[in-house]
Amino acid sequence: MELLPLIIYSTILIIGLIATTFGLFGTLIIFLCGLIISISTSFEIIGLQQLILLGSLYIIGEVSEFLLAYFGTRKFGATKASAWSAIAGAIFGTVIGSLIPGIGILIGSFIGLFLGAFLMELFLKKDIILSLKAGTGSILGRTASVFVKLAIAIGMCVIILMSIV
Numbered sequence: 001m002e003l004l005p006l007i008i009y010s011t012i013l014i015i016g017l018i019a020t021t022f023g024l025f026g027t028l029i030i031f032l033c034g035l036i037i038s039i040s041t042s043f044e045i046i047g048l049q050q051l052i053l054l055g056s057l058y059i060i061g062e063v064s065e066f067l068l069a070y071f072g073t074r075k076f077g078a079t080k081a082s083a084w085s086a087i088a089g090a091i092f093g094t095v096i097g098s099l100i101p102g103i104g105i106l107i108g109s110f111i112g113l114f115l116g117a118f119l120m121e122l123f124l125k126k127d128i129i130l131s132l133k134a135g136t137g138s139i140l141g142r143t144a145s146v147f148v149k150l151a152i153a154i155g156m157c158v159i160i161l162m163s164i165v
Contacts, residue, residue, distance in 0.1 A: 009033055009164060013157045020146075020153040023094070023106040027149060030156045031058040037164060046163045054156055061152040065145040072141015073117045078134035082120040086138040089116020113138045 012033040020026025034054045038046040046054075066087055073083040089112035097108015118135035122128065 006164060009037060009160070013160060017150070017153055017157060020150050022103060023109050023146065027058045027061040027153050027156060030153055030160070031055060034156070034160050037160065046160065050159060050163060054159060057152050057156050057159075061149045064148050064152075065142075068145035068148065069113060069138055069141040072144065073134055073138040075141070076133045076137025077130060078117055078121050078137060079124055081124060082117045082134050083138075085120035086113050086117035086134075089113050089119075090138075090142065092116075110139060110142060113142050 013030055016026040016029035016033065018026065019029055031054050034046050034051060038048075038051050043051075069087055069090060070083045073086045074080070078086075090109045091112070093108035093110070093112020093115070094105050095108070096112070097104040097106070100108070114135040117138040118131045121134040122131040125131065
């Protein structure tokens with residue numbers, strides 16, 4: 001592969017990794033980079049099997065993000081409704097956080113996640129200690145999901161880089 005495309009693709013992969021750490025769609029960026037390489041080289045550099053693997057890793061990363069937040073909330077004694085409210089809060093917080101440049105999305109998702117679990121648990125059980133535990137569980141689950149998703153993103157980058165080098 002020529003040097004210029006290699007630099008461009010490597011830059012896109014780095015952007016994907018950075019985006020992943022901030023809770024953005026970094027794995028999607030990395031997958032799309034692999035897709036572009038595949039299509040632009042007629043599947044010679046990244047074949048269909050590797051592309052399917054990259055797509056599968058992308059889906060696993062996205063699903064694990066929500067599942068870990070859900071199960072983290074449940075592990076700390078929250079109701080199912082509170083766990084789902086945590087996820088809804090994270091989505092809402094991400095949207096609101098996107099209005100703040102920089103790390104607003106990450107902060108918004110964490111605050112929304114915590115408040116979603118905390119407020120629903122407080123509404124259902126009327127116990128502030130249990131509500132705080134539910135909110136804390138959601139934060140711990142979300143934190144775990146960031147690390148899992150980052151590991152997946154790194155794996156995706158390795159697959160792509162090994163193919164193009």
